[in-house]
Amino acid sequence: MKIGNLELGNTPLFLAPMEDVTYKSFRWMCKKFGADVMYTEFVSSEALVRDIQKTREKMHLFEFDRPVAIQIYGHNIESMVRAAQVAEESQPDFIDINFGCPMKKIIRHGAGAAMLKDLPKMQQMAAEIVKAVSVPVTAKTRLGWTAADMPILEAAERLQDAGIQALAIHGRTREQLYAGEADWTLIGEVKNNPKIRIPIIGNGDINSGEKAKRFLDETGVDGLMIGRGAIGRPWLFREVKHYLSTGEEFPQPTVAEAVDVLKEQMFMNLEWKDNERSGILMMRRHFAKYFPGLPNFRELKIALLRAETNLEVDEILVKIVAQYGDQQLDFNQSSLK
Incomplete structure (x- = not known):
């Protein structure tokens, strides 16, 4: 093309x-x-x-x-x-x-x-x-x-x-x-x-x-x-x-792997923006989508969406990895249309 x-x-x-x-x-x-x-x-x-x-x-x-x-x-x-x-x-x-x-x-x-x-x-x-x-x-x-x-x-x-x-x-x-x-x-x-x-x-x-x-x-x-x-x-x-190249599905990442990706995206945001709070606020739409289908995740998700500092986000991500780290994510949801 x-x-x-x-x-x-x-x-x-x-x-x-x-x-x-x-x-x-x-x-x-x-x-x-x-x-x-x-x-x-x-x-x-x-x-x-x-x-x-x-x-x-x-x-x-x-x-x-x-x-x-x-x-x-x-x-x-x-x-x-x-x-x-x-x-x-x-x-x-x-x-x-x-x-x-x-x-x-x-x-x-x-x-x-x-x-x-x-x-x-x-x-x-x-x-x-x-x-x-x-x-x-x-x-x-x-x-x-x-x-x-x-x-x-x-x-x-x-x-x-x-x-x-x-x-x-x-x-x-x-x-x-x-x-x-x-x-x-x-x-x-x-x-x-x-x-x-x-x-x-x-x-x-x-x-x-x-x-x-x-x-x-x-x-x-x-x-x-x-x-x-x-x-x-x-x-x-x-x-x-x-x-498209193999006809096979690529395995979904584990929660721990997804956290690593999220951290990389967030770190780039914090480097790019003038202040920490702006960099975190811009991530909220992404935070909301990163961990679908995890059981009993509501409180951690709300905390992630309310966090305003890098330290707060890091502390929540540590908890997420500790509780769900080896679990494979499941994005087979109609909400992702």
């Missing part, structure tokens, strides 16, 4: 852009376990145009990231064009346009998945961004707005005509948010549309190697994108690659 002149190999695995998730330490862990392509957290075009420092910091890239994209979102074409030019200054390998975020704070202004209700504007925005930057431009979107309004086939053709060089599709509508099961049928229809020449990347519900292989076989997509399934489980990329 190629994006522009960027050669990514066969069936590359992409880490989906996620707000407050795909920052430096999490990207590092996912790369370590086999993710091929990174994305930053998505950034607001309006904030970039206004030169908001916190937003600019999200675009800070590292050599381990590469190949890496910066994803931008917004509803105003002029601001999006300028934001793409600002993003290009950070030297990403490509720029991605967010046409898929379903959250209210994004769509209420007409950005993200709301662009699916105005395909001509979506196409115009993509075309103007393509013309304004020298790096490849890609896009990420959903099947549609509701089950009765799923224009992904037309949207894909329009975006290709606009000049985007790859399209990632999440197999849900905006109305679904993240509920129910992802529908890969339409993703397959886009991929197998004879008019489509650009790479298609499938996204949604990849939480095991077996599922990844099944979705790949059913659709023939060029790449696979993993999002929420990797939170608290960055080794999911290793599992998927192992299954």
Whole structure:
């Protein structure tokens, strides 16, 4: 698979852009376990145009990231064009346009998945961004707005005509948010549309190697994108690659092994952030996902989520290892869709 002149190999695995998730330490862990392509957290075009420092910091890239994209979102074409030019200054390998975020704070202004209700504007925005930057431009979107309004086939053709060089599709509508099961049928229809020449990347519900292989076989997509399934489980990329190459499941880590991974991610956070408390608070979403299915774990989980210092976290992790260290984790849960 190629994006522009960027050669990514066969069936590359992409880490989906996620707000407050795909920052430096999490990207590092996912790369370590086999993710091929990174994305930053998505950034607001309006904030970039206004030169908001916190937003600019999200675009800070590292050599381990590469190949890496910066994803931008917004509803105003002029601001999006300028934001793409600002993003290009950070030297990403490509720029991605967010046409898929379903959250209210994004769509209420007409950005993200709301662009699916105005395909001509979506196409115009993509075309103007393509013309304004020298790096490849890609896009990420959903099947549609509701089950009765799923224009992904037309949207894909329009975006290709606009000049985007790859399209990632999440197999849900905006109305679904993240509920129910992802529908890969339409993703397959886009991929197998004879008019489509650009790479298609499938996204949604990849939480095991077996599922990844099944979705790949059913659709023939060029790449696979993993999002929420990797939170608290960055080794999911290793599992998927192992299954795709061998047809066998990679053993889940023990609790003690998972604690070592968590500590590495947390240590990088603490090195990266200005103060200890900020580094710990950013980890809470990950803490909540690291230890599924452990019996009588509620009190330790609550303590982990309330911890505000490295010392507190370390003390809790020592207790977790002492109580559960040799137990193998079980991620076969519907909540990981």
